[in-house]
Amino acid sequence: MSRSTLIKPPSTLPHHSPIENALQLLPITDIGPDIFTNARPLWHPPGARGIFGGAAIAQCLSAAQFTIPAHEYTVHSMHCYFVLAGNSEIPILYHVERVRDGRSFITRTVQARQRGRCIFTTTISFMRTGSGGERTIDHQMPMPSREEVPPPPDGETSLDGLKDTDTPFEQVRCAVRQGNTLPPQDKTLRQWIRARGRISDCPPNVREDEIMRGQRLNQPGDNHQAHLSALAYMSDSYFVGTVARVHNLMRFANVRHIERTLKGFNGSEEDKQKMRAHLERIAREEAEENEGIKPDDRRIGMMVSLDHSIFFHNPRAFRADEWLLTEMSTPWAGDGRGLVVQRVWGKDGTLIATCTQEGCVRLQQEREIKL
Template structure:
C-alpha cells in the first residue's frame, strides 16, 4: 500500500530540520542526511546547510553574499560535516569559510560575507512585466503528474517519488521527454509550501536552498536538451548568491533566469529574485557542466 503524501506542514518541517545543522564542537557542525534520499545530494541542500553553519558562527551581522564551489558529488546516504573558518571579524563586515566533507573528502567550499545592517544609496532593476501570478500557473508537482502519464507504469513511481518542500510554478514548463530549442530565459514563482517562523537566518537558508532550482536548465534551453536527454551529463560547478533585501521564503518570490553564454561543456546562468510587490531581494549566478557524451560504438 502506498504511503500518503506528506502534508505541506510536514514537508516544511522536514526542510527546516534538514537545514538545522547540529553543533559538534566550536565551529564544527553536522548536517543531517535527507530521510529516504538516494543517490547524489541536491546542491541547494549543501549550500543551505553550509550557510547555516556560517550563520551560527556570526552574531550581529546578516549574510549578504556567498560563493561556493562544488568539488565532488555528495552521497544522500551520509551526513555532511561542516568546518567553519573565521577569516575576519570587523566592525561592519565579517567573512567565513566553510568546508563541507564526507568520508574525509571535501565536497564543497563556501565563502560567505556578513554585514551590520545599515542604510545607503538605493536603486534596483525593474521586475519583469506581464508575468502571470502564481495562482494562474501549474506547480511542478502537477506538471510531473501530467508528464508521468507518458511513461510506462513501472517508471512512474520513480519519476513522482519525491515531494518537494518548495512549490515551483514555471511560466515555461519544461518538456521532460521531448525538449525543443528556445530562448534561454525563464520565469518561475516559488515559495516554501507552508508558513515558517520569523527567523531571518532560516529564511536566508531556505532561499539559498531554493536558488539552486530552475537555474542550470536555462543554459540548456537553446540546445533542446535537458538532464534526461540520453548521454547528458550535468552538474553545478559553482554557485554565487547575493542577498540584497529582507524577504520571506514562505511568500511568493519570482525567479527570473537567463543564460548569456555556453561553451566548452559549461553553461553560465544568472538569476534575479523579486518579491511579489517588485522588490529585488537577491541575485544569483551559477556555472554548470552541460556535457553530452557520444554513444559508444556497438
C-alpha cells in the same frame, strides 16, 4: 554500514516548516568548535549524481550563521564550489572557519566534508545592518510586469506523490518569454518558488528544551536566517538546466531514457516509483515547453553544477514561504560549460537576490569524457 546522519535524527518540531526540518543542523562539539552535521537525511534527486546541491549551499550558510551576531549582521554574498558529488547515505560535517570579524563585515569559510574529503566549499560575507550610512546610492532591475508573467497559483501545488520531506518547496514554471523565436542567449526562463508551509518565528539556534517550554517563540524578525537558508536551498532549482532548456534539449521526454535511468536504480520499489513519477513530471514539462518545435537530435550526456554565487540585496525584506519570482538567462555556453544568471524578486517587486552558476553541460559523445 553507511548511515545518512551522524546522530539519530531528532523529533520533528510541529511548528517547523518542511524546509526548516530538512535543513536542521546539529553542533558536534565533541569533535571540535564550529563543526556541525546534518540532522536528517539529505534529498538525492532522482537521476542525479548526488545530493541536491541546494542542501549543501543552504546548510553551509546555516552553519556560518551560527557563528555571527544574528541581530547585527546579515549575509550579503556567498561564493561556492561543488567539488565532489555528495552521498546521501553518508553524514556531512560542516567545518566553519572564522576568517575575520570586522566592524562592518564578517567573513567565514565553510567546508562540507564526507569521510574526510571536501565535497563542497564556500566563502560567505556578512554585513552589519545599516553600515552603509543614511545616504546611499539606490537602483534595481524592475520585476517583470503582470502582462509578462502569469500570477502564481492560490493553493498548494501537486507533489506527484512525493513527501514534503523530499521536496520542501514548491515551483511553478512560466512560459518561455517570446516563445522560441529568440536565440538561446536572449531567452528568459521564469518560475515562481516558495517554501512549503510556514517558516516559524523561532531562531534556528534556540535549544530544543527552550522551544518545548515555549520560550523565545513568535518573535517577529527573529528567524530571518531561516528564510535566507531556504532561499539558498531553492536557488539551485532548475539552475544550470537553463542551458539545456534554451537550446530545446530534452533529457527525459524520451521514454527510453527514463527506462534506462530507472534500470540502473538499486533502491526500493517505493523509491523507484517515486523516481519514475519525478522523471515523468520533468518529461511532461519538457514536452509542453517544446510543443511544436522540431526535435533536436542532440542529447545531454552530463549536466552538473561547478560553482554557485548568491548576492543578497535585501536579505531582510522577504519571506521564503511566500511566492518569489525567479528569472534565469544564460549569456554564454561553450567548451562543455555554461553560465546562468538568476534574479529573484518578492511579490512586491523588491529585488531580493542575484545568483550566478556555472555548470558542466556536455553532450553525448562517441567516446566518454571523464570529469
